[in-house]
Amino acid sequence: MTKFWDNIKKFPGFILSVIAGFFLTTFHTIFELLKEENKRLITSIIIITFIGFTTIILRQMLGIK
Numbered sequence: 001m002t003k004f005w006d007n008i009k010k011f012p013g014f015i016l017s018v019i020a021g022f023f024l025t026t027f028h029t030i031f032e033l034l035k036e037e038n039k040r041l042i043t044s045i046i047i048i049t050f051i052g053f054t055t056i057i058l059r060q061m062l063g064i065k
Helices: 002-035 037-062
Strands: none
């Protein structure tokens, strides 16, 4: 039973490292795309469109006007 509680104690550190790894991997790729001048405009448009659509969808789902 002590082995179980040892694993439970390690879980918050594990989940934080997974989340940090996800964001680092994602943002590293985006920053690499932004370094190239010809891809900067396209990447910016895609990011702004994604944020805009996400905002619209969440407002409609939550009933916020």
